[in-house]
Amino acid sequence: MAVEETLVLVKPDGVARNLTGEILRRIEAKGYSLVDLRMVEPDRELLAAHYAEHEGKPFYEPLVEFMLSGPVVAIRVAGNRVIEGFRSLAGTTDPTTAAPGTIRGDFGRDWGLKVQQNLVHGSDSPESASRELALWFA
Ligand code: RTP
Ligand code: MG
Secondary structure (H helix, E strand, O other): OOEEEEEEEEOHHHHHOOOHHHHHHHHHHOOOEEEEEEEEOOOHHHHHHHOHHHOOOOOHHHHHHHHOOOOEEEEEEEEEOHHHHHHHHHOOOOOOOOOEOEHHHHHOOOOOOOOOOOOEEEOOOHHHHHHHHHHHOO
């Protein structure tokens, strides 16, 4: 068994489009457990820490502006191999090519903006998960 925790974020586009319930439903239907959940209006400081690895990339500033555009739902999710498992539920970063059946594949589309508004975030490793959970559930 490799019971893990991951940070899932329903990004501002997912909240605004009333997809939070659908995303929670998919997480629970897969068998993962919701451990904690909060609605957050992140500030720049939190987003700079969360996205530190992307600082300097062309999409960094549009990404931060997008994440400041409305409330975000932060969820602590637990389960066996949940880090990898949630990223599989989410689909690949670009919603145009994300597989149908995934959150991004089913509900995302390319809005022609400077950043992919792709509905959800999921931690990408155990190290990222513990770092990000400490930030969002301080
Ligand atoms: P996430 O961190 O949100 O779970 O997504 P990810 O691992 O699939 O993607 P990552 O490479 O970590 O990028 C973080 C977020 O930045 C936005 N992005 N837009 N060229 C683009 O338009 C672009 N590239 C990245 C997305 O919101 C992506 O999820
Ligand atoms: Mg990422």
